[in-house]
Amino acid sequence: MNVLAEWTALVCKELGIDQDKVDRDAVLDLTRDVAHGVTRPAAPLTAYLLGLAQGSGTAPPDATDRLTTLARNWAEATAETLGDH
Template sequence: MNVLEEWTALVCKELGIDPARLDRDAILGVTKDVAHGVARPAAPLTAYLLGLAQGAGTAPQDAAARLSALAANWGKATEETMKDA
């Protein structure tokens, strides 16, 4: 078991989360997309927001895909947002 697996197991146990509900690779993928496409500090914030979305009932795979797409289109999204302001 590597450090990431050990940490994940420990956190799941501490927070009472069923590790079977966790898609670690999807979360790491989204945070990588955000870190490289938006900004490094946005990655942990995005992971937190992804967790909030899942807690509110959003399907984790759907939310992860939407966030990765948003990060990939960050430049275009900010241009459109600035036009609307």
């Protein structure tokens, strides 16, 4: 077992989360895309906000995909937003 797997198992146990419900690769891919497409500090914040939304039941089923798309299109979205002013 590698360090990431051990850490994930320990955190899930500590927080009472069923580890089988954790899509570690999806979260890592999302945070990578946010870190590279938006800014590094946005990556952990995005993961946290996604977790809050999922925990409260307000996250849509495709939330991870939607956030990934936002991150990948950030530069274009920002340019469009700035162009509107």
